[in-house]
Amino acid sequence: MAVAGAAYQMGAIETVLIVAPTSVCAVWPKEFEDAATFKFKVNVLLGDKKQRLRELEALKAFPFKALKVAVINYESTWREEIFEALLDWKPDMVIADESQRIKSHDAQQSKAMHKLGDVAKYKLILSGTPVQNNAIDIFSQYRFLDPTVFGMNFYAFRNRYAIMGGFSNRQIVSYKDLDELIKKEHSIAYRVTKEEALDLPEQTFITRNIRMNTKDRNLYDQIRRNSFAELESGGQITAPTVLTKLLRLQQFTGGFIQADEGDKPELVFRGKLDALEDILEDYVIEAEKKLVVFCRFRPEIDLIQRLLDRRKIRYCSIYGDIKIDDRGDIVKEFQTNPKVKVFLAQIDTAGLGITLTAADTCVYYSVNFNYAAYSQSLARIHRIGQRNRCTYIHLVVEKTIDETVLKALAKKEDLAKTVVDDWKQFF
Structure with missing residues (x-):
């Protein structure tokens, strides 16, 4: 966020696309609200296809001077109409949060991110584990970030750094020239370990x-209003009665409710x-x-x-x-x-x-x-x-x-x- 904000204040960018795991998407607006010292507008593109496209259009139409930020999950980037809309938007900066999600060079979401990165002026990947199991995990992430580092061809990259063997010579059995790979990787990377982050708490x-969609929100609010009305008209208020009503709300956010006459919970x-x-x-x-x-x-x-x-x-x-x-x-x-x-x-x-x-x-x-x-x-x-x-x-x-x-x-x-x-x- 700090990098995007600095670029916006310098006049280098006006639009940002952030792609993240679904559960992380809702974190980004809160991060901007808590820490941004510049004007911004953040729209999270979740829900069905129409809702996502509507949120993007609303962001594009926002009339005031501000950094315009769209946040979407990886699985949606390559979907029909959504991918085309993002590509046509041509965001100035694309950020891949938890970029290990695009480590597979031939996955649909990886291919979509490569193309979205190609139209952006600036790109950023964020990950605590860019390489989790295999050194080749880095190729697809760097294909998005900067294709000049490791090239555009996965198989040329694999042939350069992997030693093949096993059945039909199709398995990676070892690696070579990893010092060169690491040097190239760090040529455009910045790494901070937990030990180096001295102010990191134990x-x-x-x-x-x-976030809830509209249907879920309406049902939750209905339960909340009914609970309030029952307490308001229930005479003496006691801790057990209040806690019982709160339990129903908490059960809903956990995913289920159980009707008074029901014999088992219902997933909602x-x-x-x-x-x-x-x-x-x-x-x-x-x-x-x-x-x-x-x-x-x-x-x-x-x-x-x-x-x-x-x-x-x-x-x-x-x-x-x-x-x-x-x-x-x-x-x-x-x-x-x-x-x-x-x-x-x-x-x-x-x-x-x-x-x-x-x-x-x-x-x-x-x-x-x-x-x-x-x-x-x-x-x-x-x-x-x-x-x-x-x-x-x-x-x-x-x-x-x-x-x-x-x-x-x-x-x-x-x-x-x-x-x-x-x-x-x-x-």
Whole structure:
């Protein structure tokens, strides 16, 4: 953002296209709002095709002097009509956030990014892991960034730096001249390690903001209004009654609601599930790291387990129904088995007393209202035996109870004890 802002203030650019994983798209507007010292207009291109195109047209038509920024996810860049609209827009700068998403030179989204980069005056890639498993991962990212570094032809690049073997001589068995590759890579790159970032905190907290579409927002607001009306006309206000209404809102942002007469939860919102799948892609599948995921509700556990099964990611789980005597072996399996990549748990059940230092990253799919329980859960990965800095990712649906709860936890408040005094702020 600072680079784009400086370029705008120097008169070098007026338009920016930011391409990011879906769950990261909503982060960018907040970053501009919190830190930009220049005038800007940011539109996030999410929703169906018509919505995305409408947002782009609205940005183009914005009448005031400002840096115009469009944010879109990788999977949409190559879609029919959307790709053509982005190409016709000819943004002055294109930023590839988490650029390892275009490491495959022949993937549709990589090809789209190459072409979008070709029409832009300035390009930028951002990644903590530009090369995750294979040195050839760098080619496609640099084909977008600056084709003069490694050329335009993937096979010429592979022949230059890879040694082929295996079946029909089609497998990369080793590499050569990597010093030259690294030198070329660093000719236009700037790298800062965690150790060099002396002001980097030992614990890093990240919020992944998730937006609702119009249909989801209307349903959420209907539940919120009904809950408010029931409390307003319900006579004496008590903590249990307020918390019960808040639970319904929190269940919705987690993806489900259960009708009063229903016997099982109904999936109504996929925002957090899609965001978690993005995180799994980056941290578990690509970076091959272990991950801890905390949830509040059992239906969330079930949703995530189905996702992990579909992605063929091995995991272990602890929730209320798991026998206490079995939990030690489950934790040990996660800690010692390199094939088990995800520890999935209810925060009330597994937020205390266990050691999960095989992971240094923890995702909060949802949290409860108790600060003490939340604080204890932070220490599952941040304890003796942990050698890495710890990262905590909170999934937060914008303009919902999620934001209220997270703010309260940041103030070390226990919502269960304070909702009665000021219950209206939560609705």
